[in-house]
Amino acid sequence: MKNELKSLIILFKAYHSIEKAVKHSLAHTGINVNEFTAMEALYVKGSLTTQELIDTVLIPNSSMTYVLERLNEKAYLVKNKKESDKRIQIIVLTALGTRVFEEIYEKHFSYMRSIFDVLDKEEEQQLHYLLKKIGKKSGDKE
């Protein structure tokens, strides 16, 4: 077998390895990776619609519904119908959600940063460039 999907294998390995580290970092925080990613997006953007969250977190709509339910149960976010288009919901972190996220983020940041710091600044930029390039190409093919 021509092993020219080496890039794919290496990407999968690196990702799974990092994903494990993320899970480890989030263990005992009461939220999982998808929940964290959704909260992060909301924290950065201030507010997003469900559809925008789906496009950011890249999980299926039915999975996002589940994630939002969980976070809503924990009172970390609220959903508000948009007045001008009632099909749309605007999602916002609550004060509690924001506070909890900030606490979790601080530790998570240090932990993850200690991994990525194995790359120097230039290497990290190069990684961004390369990953964006294949991510974009891959998205284009959908």
Place this chain on the structure above:
Amino acid sequence: MKNELKSLIILFKAYHSIEKAVKHSLAHTGINVNEFTAMEALYVKGSLTTQELIDTVLIPNSSMTYVLERLNEKAYLVKNKKESDKRIQIIVLTALGTRVFEEIYEKHFSYMRSIFDVLDKEEEQQLHYLLKKIGKKSGDKE
């Protein structure tokens, strides 16, 4: 929020985007990503123990059991107890499994290669180097 986990976010995005492409490529083949990865490892290595497969595919042991069950049901692989240590199973693809894998791989290869070909040879090597570096660092922290 200091956005210095940009690398993490970009990696996640690129991965999920590629993962979608992989799923698309494997749709209608009757096997999913984990099943494909396990078969690929077996195809390349000839045979592996369950534990070796777990270390390759990087999923929990309980998940691997499920994957192996699925593939065994489809008669794509067989399990043989090792004589010298009966705790250990040696997993091998059947002739059917091998043939099916080759068929699937051929199409999958073209599809995935068309994505990674957006990188030139040098860029691809660089990507390998960078991903291995953070993958390794991340694994070390376990």
Place this chain on the structure above:
DNA sequence: TGTTATTATTACGAATTAGTAATAATATGG
């Protein structure tokens, strides 16, 4: 040689993920 520890694997059950259909609101084209 008989505990005790370690390793490989499976069993079980709960949580999550995801595909598909349903619902509800809005847009569009006659």
Place this chain on the structure above:
DNA sequence: CCATATTATTACTAATTCGTAATAATAACA
């Protein structure tokens, strides 16, 4: 306006994933 198409979201269900405990075989060593 009305019928139809499109968009956003949820409901429902099946499949998968995963943590943890159980089992079974082997190793270690007093």
